[in-house]
Amino acid sequence: MNLILLSDNDFTGHNLAVLRDERRVKHILGVHRADVGDTLKVGLVNDKVGEGTITAIKDCSVTLSVALTSPPPIPSNVRLILALPRPPMLKRILQTISTLGIKELVLLQSSRVDKSYWQTPQLNELKIREELILGLEQARDTVLPQISFAKRFRPFVEDSLIDFVGTEQGFVAHPYARQSSPHNIEAPCVIAIGPEGGFLDKEVDEFSRRGFTGISLGERILRVETAVTYLLGRFSNNVTNSSMATAGLK
Amino acid sequence: MNLILLSDNDFTGHNLAVLRDERRVKHILGVHRADVGDTLKVGLVNDKVGEGTITAIKDCSVTLSVALTSPPPIPSNVRLILALPRPPMLKRILQTISTLGIKELVLLQSSRVDKSYWQTPQLNELKIREELILGLEQARDTVLPQISFAKRFRPFVEDSLIDFVGTEQGFVAHPYARQSSPHNIEAPCVIAIGPEGGFLDKEVDEFSRRGFTGISLGERILRVETAVTYLLGRFSNNVTNSSMATAGLK
Structure with missing residues (x-):
């Protein structure tokens, strides 16, 4: 998981995403060993990529402040x-x-x-x-x-x-x-x-x-x-x- | 298994190979559903490729009459x-x-x-x-x-x-x-x-x-x-x- 892929459902506010599923939460905490304040590469399905900064970790959920800034990679021809x-x-x-x-x-x-x-x-x-x-x-x-x-x-x-x-x-x-x-x-x-x-x-x-x-x-x-x-x-x-x-x- | 790969140990005579291992025998009988008289693509490790004709099937072994005629494919550069x-x-x-x-x-x-x-x-x-x-x-x-x-x-x-x-x-x-x-x-x-x-x-x-x-x-x-x-x-x-x-x- 080189990018945390978000879907519209993850967003609770304009730039705020709350991840609750075990797969991504476990990856962020277990593999990235990320903590509040850390920044991860994120993307929104069928949309841009950018960064998400962890603003809270609680109750098996991770909250990210998200800035989507760049287009995704060029598709194959x-x-x-x-x-x-x-x-x-x-x-x-x-x-x-x-x-x-x-x-x-x-x-x-x-x-x-x-x-x-x-x-x-x-x-x-x-x-x-x-x-x-x-x-x-x-x-x-x-x-x-x-x-x-x-x-x-x-x-x-x-x-x-x-x-x-x-x-x-x-x-x-x-x-x-x-x-x-x-x-x-x-x-x-x-x-x-x-x-x-x-x-x-x-x-x-x-x-x-x-x-x-x-x-x-x-x-x-x-x-x-x-x-x-x-x-x-x-x-x-x-x-x-x-x-x-x-x-x-x- | 698009080719039955033989090793020197399989040969009991000049052109006669007897396969006794479960993996190849099972493949020849189960996947190819081959019988006596049928011909299979064979090759000898680090040597040529050719054909093997089944001359006997017994006691969980397959005997092949082998003719190695062509060089193996060109290696990668x-x-x-x-x-x-x-x-x-x-x-x-x-x-x-x-x-x-x-x-x-x-x-x-x-x-x-x-x-x-x-x-x-x-x-x-x-x-x-x-x-x-x-x-x-x-x-x-x-x-x-x-x-x-x-x-x-x-x-x-x-x-x-x-x-x-x-x-x-x-x-x-x-x-x-x-x-x-x-x-x-x-x-x-x-x-x-x-x-x-x-x-x-x-x-x-x-x-x-x-x-x-x-x-x-x-x-x-x-x-x-x-x-x-x-x-x-x-x-x-x-x-x-x-x-x-x-x-x-x-």
């Missing part, structure tokens, strides 16, 4: 379409994409996705939010990613994919694609990543027919969570933009 | 120096670097590494080998990475670092570095990644003094395991080389 991963992996991937600044994720059915995965409690709205918040707290971001479900492959690609991509470039990760994955695509783009075992050839064709470029992840077979982070490392604008932003900080 | 991570993270990182084709990793003490981490059973030689093998099996690789320990920061950087780097380019990941991390360094290089909280400034200076370039990972704070994969995505030659290798396959 990538929007993701991801074949629904196995539930334990989904949990970690949600945290990771949230940390890496992805703001839009479609979880997609594909022939190699076990249909039972759609029944997992991990897809509960509150569970998803929990993981996304852990990822934001890690990255000191505040902007919750939008997650949507496409529980049927064909209706999604036929009816929604072209609108979803708009004028952006689309890429579909595919083991036998001719083109290696490009580096440092700065423009907004959409990347589709298949399930373990990959998309079926005919599924890749559906993406190709709608303008997606097949890109190879190489001969090594990566776990989906490794593939996601690895591809975001190649595509992401984060580092460039943010290093420009932080170059003067030191 | 990156060698890593990594501040020793927390034990549960270490486990996952060992698998990940092994999957991504890293062949040399130094685990390094740094001021922000809790010294107790060096006592973890995860650093036991057999435990490390277990995780590396899981990573190789995932990537269909056979070549075990070399892991070494530098339990004291100063002696390592003063006495060993320059020899370790040789004529290669060195990079040290650092939140406030001026330069963003480059893309697609094809040449062999060494990357040093700090612990949670980063290397101390004076530690970064020790790397810089020995020719390392500071590179920024951006304003988002990444977990170490995310940072490793993200950086390897940016630096690695894997995709380019391997997509050249696989371009004709489809």
